[in-house]
Amino acid sequence: MAVQSASPLFLRESEIRRGVELLYFGYSHLYRGIDEGLARQGLGRAHHRALYFIARRPDMTVSDLLRILGITKQSLGRVLNELSDRGLVESRTGREDRRQRLLRLTPEGATLEAELFEALRSKLSSAYAEAGQGSVAGFWTVLENLIAPDERARVADLQR
Amino acid sequence: MAVQSASPLFLRESEIRRGVELLYFGYSHLYRGIDEGLARQGLGRAHHRALYFIARRPDMTVSDLLRILGITKQSLGRVLNELSDRGLVESRTGREDRRQRLLRLTPEGATLEAELFEALRSKLSSAYAEAGQGSVAGFWTVLENLIAPDERARVADLQR
DNA sequence: CTATATACGTCAACATGGCTGTCCAATCCG
DNA sequence: CGGATTGGACAGCCATGTTGACGTATATAG
Numbered sequence A, B: 001m002a003v004q005s006a007s008p009l010f011l012r013e014s015e016i017r018r019g020v021e022l023l024y025f026g027y028s029h030l031y032r033g034i035d036e037g038l039a040r041q042g043l044g045r046a047h048h049r050a051l052y053f054i055a056r057r058p059d060m061t062v063s064d065l066l067r068i069l070g071i072t073k074q075s076l077g078r079v080l081n082e083l084s085d086r087g088l089v090e091s092r093t094g095r096e097d098r099r100q101r102l103l104r105l106t107p108e109g110a111t112l113e114a115e116l117f118e119a120l121r122s123k124l125s126s127a128y129a130e131a132g133q134g135s136v137a138g139f140w141t142v143l144e145n146l147i148a149p150d151e152r153a154r155v156a157d158l159q160r
Numbered sequence C: 001c002t003a004t005a006t007a008c009g010t011c012a013a014c015a016t017g018g019c020t021g022t023c024c025a026a027t028c029c030g
Numbered sequence D: 001c002g003g004a005t006t007g008g009a010c011a012g013c014c015a016t017g018t019t020g021a022c023g024t025a026t027a028t029a030g
Helices: A008-040 A045-056 A062-069 A073-085 A107-131 A133-146 A149-158 B008-040 B045-056 B062-069 B073-085 B107-131 B133-146 B149-158
Strands: A089-093 A101-105 B089-093 B101-105
Touching (some): A008 A107, A008 B133, A045 A073, A045 A089, A045 A101, A062 A073, A101 A107, A107 A133, A133 B133, B008 B045, B008 B107, B045 B089, B045 B101, B062 B073, B107 B133
Antiparallel strands (some): B089 B101
């Protein structure tokens, strides 16, 4: 076996590990700033995820949010109760189907979400700017292909 | 205000939200398969991260691993104890500095890590293949720029 | 109208994996 | 020698996920 041979297998593994590591550290870095803002409100990342998607799709139903987050009803229930206790989220009964609860941010919730989003925005937009538009397109393409086909529709649906 | 105007601000926010969402769902999907293999051993993601980096850099010291993972000594201690109880990781005393413990996978640990890596590899490599080489380069570039400058050196150091 | 399915909420118990604070032993180095 | 560093350990707490079991309101099919 050749020492450090540039075999396809070796190259492939190295490329994969690079992707794994960049995703891990990039993801970690993106959320590092958020945690501080959340802690000031006594909230955690789970609350942020709910706030984020409710901001993104006002009047989303509970079950839609459950499907997006991929957690159990009980876990989400706790989070939504805490958010509504703090007056950040409110829900109204659905007009067509009165079993549904349509979720919305209150003005206070919208303000908090905007503040947290700003932390994400500043980090991602400077990464976009330094990388250039072509790289951003590649970044999106790889990630889209990483998502399971059956989930892709749900994710794409979020962007209009 | 024009309906759906292509204002720079609107475009920027939409591009940022797209990145946030793709990162979240892509990252989630990448690790979904891993959890099952880990559960069979009674291990969690925290164990996998330790296994992964020890595999990547054999003879890494405990404090190097702490810096990479960004967790506390106590949290890592629990994980390392569980891994060494199961015979997956072993440590030897450093040659130069005898206070250091150099971490290594046992053959069993290496086998498990390889099996878990295979799950990552199959998902990421098919995303790479579908996206194409140009997109992969962009994917790497954006993520590298997303990592804080002071962390970049540590991450780059992992890839040789 | 009745039966069944769905959407949502809730109680209880438990696991994982972070955290803080504190203390200690071995070792290195000036 | 004495202070700094590396690593390990004990105790307790918190956030956020899990299962399982139930209950209520509403929709919908037969």
